[in-house]
Amino acid sequence: MQAIVLSRRDVREYDQIVTFYTCEDGKIDLLAKGIKKITSKNAAILSPFFLVDIDYVGGKDLPRLTTVQQVETFDRLSSNLANIKLMAKSLDLINRVFRQEHDRKIFDGLVEWLRLLNNEAEVHQAIFDTFVLKLWALLGFKMVIERCVSCGSVSVENISVASGGVVCKMCAVVKKKDGEIVFPINKSERVLLRKMFEQPLKVINRSLKLEWLPDIHTIIYNFVIFHSHQPLADWGKDS
Numbered sequence: 043m044q045a046i047v048l049s050r051r052d053v054r055e056y057d058q059i060v061t062f063y064t065c066e067d068g069k070i071d072l073l074a075k076g077i078k079k080i081t082s083k084n085a086a087i088l089s090p091f092f093l094v095d096i097d098y099v100g101g102k103d104l105p106r107l108t109t110v111q112q113v114e115t116f117d118r119l120s121s122n123l124a125n126i127k128l129m130a131k132s133l134d135l136i137n138r139v140f141r142q143e144h145d146r147k148i149f150d151g152l153v154e155w156l157r158l159l160n161n162e163a164e165v166h167q168a169i170f171d172t173f174v175l176k177l178w179a180l181l182g183f184k185m186v187i188e189r190c191v192s193c194g195s196v197s198v199e200n201i202s203v204a205s206g207g208v209v210c211k212m213c214a215v216v217k218k219k220d221g222e223i224v225f226p227i228n229k230s231e232r233v234l235l236r237k238m239f240e241q242p243l244k245v246i247n248r249s250l251k252l253e254w255l256p257d258i259h260t261i262i263y264n265f266v267i268f269h270s271h272q273p274l275a276d277w278g279k280d281s
């Protein structure tokens with residue numbers, strides 16, 4: 043089955059545990075025996091710069107990787123430091139947040155993202171926000187941006203991360219009293235968020251340069267950390 047390498051870690055002298063995101067089984071850990079031997083021909087393609095096809099057999103403790111073949115390479119990415127950083131941040135995020143979720147659309151979204159990083163010389167920093175926003179929607183946390191999540195009013199000026207979407211003035215007052223974090227949001231920001239949901243990454247990447255509204259990052263970052271129940275570093279800050 044097709045897979046992307048998320049991370050590798052050493053076990054014993056020549057072996058490693060490789061964490062993959064696969065198209066059929068979601069995130070899995072597999073034991074790659076002998077992968078650190080100089081003669082291992084598989085070592086080079088067990089990296090996020092390749093889309094690979096893998097097979098494995100179930101082991102008592104840990105399933106074992108049996109074959110790995112290259113399907114596609116993201117080799118242009120290897121000379122683009124800015125895009126490598128974005129790739130590393132995204133794989134780390136998926137590695138931390140994902141457990142057993144397996145959804146073909148998540149896998150396809152990840153491949154679309156890596157192809158974008160490979161094919162576009164310049165990727166707007168905010169495209170990572172778009173990728174994360176779409177990913178969280180697939181995980182079941184789709185930000186509501188059309189109507190107040192509490193009363194259905196179309197006149198909205200705020201967004202509550204805990205309630206999962208925009209709220210009207212009246213409902214915002216109630217939510218704030220309840221201790222929810224509420225951010226202001228304007229019409230242009232909602233229009234841009236809708237585009238981020240609807241358009242392919244490649245298309246939105248080209249328009250972000252002109253249209254980007256920085257407050258959207260704060261909204262998306264807070265939305266994501268609230269709905270992932272664990273601390274995540276702010277990907278908008280350069281580390």
Ligand SMILES: [Zn+2]
Binds near residue numbers: 195209210213
């Ligand atoms: Zn309302």
